[in-house]
Amino acid sequence: MLKKRKYVFAVVVLAILVFSLLAYQNLSVPHKNLYEITASFDPAQKTITAVQKTVYVNTSGRSLKEVIFHIYPNAFRDEKTAPFFPSEFSKAYPSGFSPGGIDIQWVKVGGRSIPFTIEGRDKTILKVDLLKPLKSGRSIAVFMSYTIKIPPSEGRFGHGKYTYNITNWYPIACVYDEKGWHKDAYWILGDPFYSDVGDYRVSIKTPASFIVASTGDIKKEAVRGGYKTWSIVAKNVRDFAMVVSDKFKIASDKVNGITVYSYYFSEDEFGKRALRYGRDALKFFSDYIGPYPYHQFSVVQADFYVGGMEYPNLVMIDKGLYTKSNVFNMEYVIAHETAHQWWYGVVGNDEVNEAWLDEGLTEYSTIMYLEGYYGKSVADNVFSKAIEKPFEEFMASSKDTNTLKPLSQFKGWEDYTNLTYNKGAVMYSHLRKLVGDKVFNQILRKYYNDYKYKNATTQNLIDVATQVYGKDLGGFFQEWLY
Numbered sequence: 001m002l003k004k005r006k007y008v009f010a011v012v013v014l015a016i017l018v019f020s021l022l023a024y025q026n027l028s029v030p031h032k033n034l035y036e037i038t039a040s041f042d043p044a045q046k047t048i049t050a051v052q053k054t055v056y057v058n059t060s061g062r063s064l065k066e067v068i069f070h071i072y073p074n075a076f077r078d079e080k081t082a083p084f085f086p087s088e089f090s091k092a093y094p095s096g097f098s099p100g101g102i103d104i105q106w107v108k109v110g111g112r113s114i115p116f117t118i119e120g121r122d123k124t125i126l127k128v129d130l131l132k133p134l135k136s137g138r139s140i141a142v143f144m145s146y147t148i149k150i151p152p153s154e155g156r157f158g159h160g161k162y163t164y165n166i167t168n169w170y171p172i173a174c175v176y177d178e179k180g181w182h183k184d185a186y187w188i189l190g191d192p193f194y195s196d197v198g199d200y201r202v203s204i205k206t207p208a209s210f211i212v213a214s215t216g217d218i219k220k221e222a223v224r225g226g227y228k229t230w231s232i233v234a235k236n237v238r239d240f241a242m243v244v245s246d247k248f249k250i251a252s253d254k255v256n257g258i259t260v261y262s263y264y265f266s267e268d269e270f271g272k273r274a275l276r277y278g279r280d281a282l283k284f285f286s287d288y289i290g291p292y293p294y295h296q297f298s299v300v301q302a303d304f305y306v307g308g309m310e311y312p313n314l315v316m317i318d319k320g321l322y323t324k325s326n327v328f329n330m331e332y333v334i335a336h337e338t339a340h341q342w343w344y345g346v347v348g349n350d351e352v353n354e355a356w357l358d359e360g361l362t363e364y365s366t367i368m369y370l371e372g373y374y375g376k377s378v379a380d381n382v383f384s385k386a387i388e389k390p391f392e393e394f395m396a397s398s399k400d401t402n403t404l405k406p407l408s409q410f411k412g413w414e415d416y417t418n419l420t421y422n423k424g425a426v427m428y429s430h431l432r433k434l435v436g437d438k439v440f441n442q443i444l445r446k447y448y449n450d451y452k453y454k455n456a457t458t459q460n461l462i463d464v465a466t467q468v469y470g471k472d473l474g475g476f477f478q479e480w481l482y
């Protein structure tokens, strides 16, 4: 992220149920989870009704008695758990608070209803009891039916006058790693997400006048009886997001064989500018870090007050940036969110406990983008004014300057921004001076290649840097991060 500044489709449900009975089996092992979601979006009721099949793969190395999912919409049920500071509420809910959430109707395995519980301080954890243990290396198909209420929020999840921001919306499996299940809440700060790469097949039915911008590739748009069904496939992505609107215009272009889209509702001039920035950024990072491994990238203007937010193949951009006086900010935010396709999207990390890992690298990559297109003096100037100076001022007046800590230990956006984005970027500028431009670039390229579609840790990054440089860089990172 970058801060700046009731339809019931009984037939569909029934078809899925029949399919689910036939399809259940302890499947041979794919290495990643598969999500198949059949959903209906109702803009009048502000709801999404869906049936989801998750083929969950147990890669934990031990038997699991349960599978645990995040159900993030529940954070929006209550003003106390909605992920906004009190000072942000009037922007997040310009027409006042009204609850969102997700109601799970049932969970089934092998055609049988199975018990589930909803847990966590913000009720965003769904624990599914498998009844019998799932051995390591095996997979299981878990089916569920749910209804989501979209709140009137102009944050990541919600709707405003122009767009429905449907992100972190469906039940997504929690990561199980060497620390066990990661059952983090939807924290008020940062981008509090951590997920594994998976495959997605999503079908979403909307009124025919609506346009869906999403993760993945739209394979088919079928219109019938005033409705449109969008069939979307996404491979090797760590989340699936959509922005839906009946006001979108679309512009597109191609770069390095990838289609870049701009979805917008402002004047064409700014929608086309957004397209150009997205295309240029995609090209720069593809050349500098490594190829973008998907078919499309969408830059989406949204009722989103926070600047920009990254999702796989899709970035949401604050509608307020589509104006003459904001074109530089617009370019900066789009370049930043595009860099996240590499750092967060392809190479993942635990954004709750090591937020600096993607944000620091993304922020410095944005500076590299400026250097690539505008030259070193422009990039240096932006770096020193927007990153280094605020960081130095923060360091001079703060006691707690530790970067490697969970989101819960940051006080607010100021220390979070300085210690993850700014400190990370300043550290990379020093690293680049130390190892030289060529080695610096090799470190980024190797880190990208080695951790493609995986989750990396700070230690993984240090190890790659040391390996490429040929001398131990542990001390360098230690000094900056701890």
Ligand SMILES: [Zn+2]
Residues within 6 Å of the ligand: 001, 002, 336, 340, 359, 362
């Ligand atoms: Zn970011």
